């Protein structure tokens with residue numbers, strides 16, 4: 001009997017892991033649409049300034065064209081790095097993780113979409129220590145929360161991303177707050193249920209409506225030994241607070257700090 005229970009528990013755990021993987025693939029699929037569009041914009045900029053530089057051979061115009069090409073190429077690099085961060089099949093190991101970096105990377109991917117829906121983004125980052133986390137999973141949580149926030153503000157609004165540290169409790173809080181519709185009190189207990197959705201299928205950007213976003217976020221945050229909370233006022237907006245444990249050397253990470261393979265600004269080649 002006990003054996004049966006154990007097998008069932010193992011099967012559930014395996015299915016949950018598969019589901020998380022499938023959700024990650026779906027999130028990746030959505031991003032392909034967003035990033036292809038973004039890439040096209042960047043390429044157009046590069047092409048147009050290259051043409052300008054070739055047509056006008058005077059020094060100042062060529063310098064300006066090269067500056068613009070450089071900036072566009074750097075943006076393209078940031079976009080690929082962010083997608084690679086999510087796509088790379090890293091071992092799901094906990095490591096010291098800089099949330100500010102993950103936030104920036106997630107934002108790069110959704111920046112254009114936020115502009116399109118007239119959502120302004122405000123960053124309120126306190127100095128915070130590294131947390132113990134699996135980077136690409138936390139990025140997935142963020143992308144889900146930011147997409148929900150954007151969808152709650154169809155007429156535009158403000159998205160606030162906040163990082164704060166509670167040294168006494170040993171946690172870092174990451175808050176995603178929107179100035180959108182808010183969630184009625186009676187719906188609040190349901191929003192973390194899998195397949196609960198109030199959306200009528202995917203929106204114009206092809207996102208939303210399956211009701212797996214928050215359930216996945218909660219599974220991921222729970223597996224991190226953290227907490228996912230919500231505060232909402234109808235007509236004013238909603239805040240989701242992701243609470244993650246500070247990385248402590250006393251509990252060594254399974255992997256060394258790898259910087260997730262993303263080159264830093266300093267690591268860029270000089271030429």
Ligand SMILES: Nc1ncnc2c1ncn2[C@@H]1O[C@H](COP(=O)(O)OP(=O)(O)OP(=O)(O)O)[C@@H](O)[C@H]1O
Pocket residue numbers: 144148149152178180181182183191192196197198199207208209210211212213214215238
């Ligand atoms: N920021 C928010 N503001 C208002 N309502 C929200 C917000 N985030 C979530 N909700 C509510 O919670 C429900 C569940 O969210 P969840 O992300 O799990 O599913 P979804 O966004 O509907 O679909 P998807 O699986 O594509 O994420 C939403 O349908 C919506 O009603």
Ligand SMILES: [Mg+2]
Pocket residue numbers: 144147148208209213214
């Ligand atoms: Mg969602």
